[in-house]
Amino acid sequence: MSASNPTSAKIRVLIVDDIIETRENVKKLLYFENDIEIIGTASNGREGVEMASKLQPDVVLMDINMPEMDGIAASEAISAQSPNIQVVMMSVQGEADYLRRSMLAGAREFLIKPFSGEELVTSIHRVNQFAAARRVMAPPPPPTGVAATPPPPPPKGGRVVAVFGTKGGSGASTIAVNLAVALREESKGRIALIDANLEFGDIGVLLNLPSNRTIADLAGNKADLDEEVLDGTMASHSTTIKVLLAPPRPELAELVKPEHLKRILDLLDKTYDYIVVDLWKSFQESTIFFLDQADVIVMLSTTDIPAIKNAKLFFELTEQLGYPAEKTIFVLNKDDGRSGISAKDIEASIKHPIGGILPKDERTTLVAINRGVPFVAAQKTIPLSQAVLNLARVIIRRTHPEKEPASAPEKSGAARRK
Numbered sequence: 001m002s003a004s005n006p007t008s009a010k011i012r013v014l015i016v017d018d019i020i021e022t023r024e025n026v027k028k029l030l031y032f033e034n035d036i037e038i039i040g041t042a043s044n045g046r047e048g049v050e051m052a053s054k055l056q057p058d059v060v061l062m063d064i065n066m067p068e069m070d071g072i073a074a075s076e077a078i079s080a081q082s083p084n085i086q087v088v089m090m091s092v093q094g095e096a097d098y099l100r101r102s103m104l105a106g107a108r109e110f111l112i113k114p115f116s117g118e119e120l121v122t123s124i125h126r127v128n129q130f131a132a133a134r135r136v137m138a139p140p141p142p143p144t145g146v147a148a149t150p151p152p153p154p155p156k157g158g159r160v161v162a163v164f165g166t167k168g169g170s171g172a173s174t175i176a177v178n179l180a181v182a183l184r185e186e187s188k189g190r191i192a193l194i195d196a197n198l199e200f201g202d203i204g205v206l207l208n209l210p211s212n213r214t215i216a217d218l219a220g221n222k223a224d225l226d227e228e229v230l231d232g233t234m235a236s237h238s239t240t241i242k243v244l245l246a247p248p249r250p251e252l253a254e255l256v257k258p259e260h261l262k263r264i265l266d267l268l269d270k271t272y273d274y275i276v277v278d279l280w281k282s283f284q285e286s287t288i289f290f291l292d293q294a295d296v297i298v299m300l301s302t303t304d305i306p307a308i309k310n311a312k313l314f315f316e317l318t319e320q321l322g323y324p325a326e327k328t329i330f331v332l333n334k335d336d337g338r339s340g341i342s343a344k345d346i347e348a349s350i351k352h353p354i355g356g357i358l359p360k361d362e363r364t365t366l367v368a369i370n371r372g373v374p375f376v377a378a379q380k381t382i383p384l385s386q387a388v389l390n391l392a393r394v395i396i397r398r399t400h401p402e403k404e405p406a407s408a409p410e411k412s413g414a415a416r417r418k
């Protein structure tokens with residue numbers, strides 16, 4: 001929202017471009033859109049920042065090359081000043097480096113000139129939808145002068161480790177499975193793994209487990225759900241971790257309500273030392289539930305710009321949800337040192353330290369899937385397994401500062417980028 005814009009109102013747009021024809025052209029493209037309103041135009045970055053601060057638009061359409069202050073510096077200033085304002089960058093083709101810099105500066109979308117009316121309108125709607133989703137998730141702002149109240153601390157007992165990927169295919173399921181085995185290895189405790197990708201969970205496939213009993217079987221009467229029933233529903237893997245699988249068909253997902261998840265977590269909490277949860281990347285109710293309950297969130301990102309952009313959004317969201325920054329461990333996955341973006345740039349962009357780096361190893365992950373055996377169990381000494389074991393040690397140290405794990409220190413070579 002701009003502070004004054006209710007959801008039903010028009011999307012308020014500010015155009016920032018030094019070329020008058022472009023400003024007029026963009027206006028024309030949006031002329032017939034009933035739900036979009038141009039509330040102002042600015043002819044350079046500095047003017048754009050001032051007008052954005054005064055008018056609080058929902059969306060700023062920003063050119064890059066402009067006199068006085070360029071669009072990248074202006075986006076940075078606007079994102080820092082008013083994180084709710086969505087910046088859409090507009091630039092000409094052949095400026096690939098600009099795309100990277102714009103996203104790192106906080107822009108949400110990048111339009112390549114010349115763009116069609118449809119592309120422009122789609123972008124505006126998409127970034128506005130993102131902002132709307134964020135408003136729904138964010139708790140109401142605290143009265144001025146009062147700090148936001150963080151969610152109540154999770155009950156003491158088992159520690160919940162939620163694994164979340166910034167975009168599809170980041171490796172969340174792969175790493176959740178291997179992290180569960182690594183936590184077992186390093187803590188010698190009891191480990192449960194929940195496949196919380198309720199619609200399309202694939203932990204059963206990754207661990208080669210039959211899916212005859214799943215979380216959907218627990219979705220009946222909450223009163224009937226006790227430790228014995230839960231235990232009978234969990235599948236046992238040869239590594240001794242116990243797994244609560246996702247429903248076999250997507251339409252069964254909706255049977256599982258937050259009240260069931262709460263009951264399941266309360267029961268697991270009594271029996272297990274670590275409960276690892278593989279999350280689906282969308283911010284649905286069950287995802288927020290597990291993120292809230294987590295003692296540690298492992299946020300996995302690949303090293304490409306869209307993934308890093310999403311990581312940045314994730315931190316903005318969790319900050320609004322009142323999570324302390326140290327609740328999340330930001331981990332780069334599939335790192336091969338070839339993305340052209342340095343670890344330092346990534347940290348500067350997301351304003352959060354990198355807590356672990358997992359190397360890219362396609363062969364190992366493929367063999368592990370085909371055999372249904374996690375690589376941490378089958379090939380403990382390879383760099384990828386070592387990096388996951390190292391991550392497990394970091395988590396143990398965070399969740400049980402009183403216990404120092406026996407083996408290697410946190411910052412062993414495997415988790416640091418060369």
Ligand SMILES: Nc1ncnc2c1ncn2[C@@H]1O[C@H](COP(=O)(O)OP(=O)(O)OP(=O)(O)O)[C@@H](O)[C@H]1O
Binds near residue numbers: 334359361
């Ligand atoms: N470190 C790695 N090196 C190479 N490949 C990897 C690595 N980690 C994961 N992968 C591969 O990436 C692909 C996606 O992994 P995975 O299914 O775990 O991701 P996900 O984030 O759970 O995806 P989804 O969005 O479908 O849930 C798989 O083929 C997996 O083997």
Ligand SMILES: [Mg+2]
Binds near residue numbers: 197202
């Ligand atoms: Mg997955």
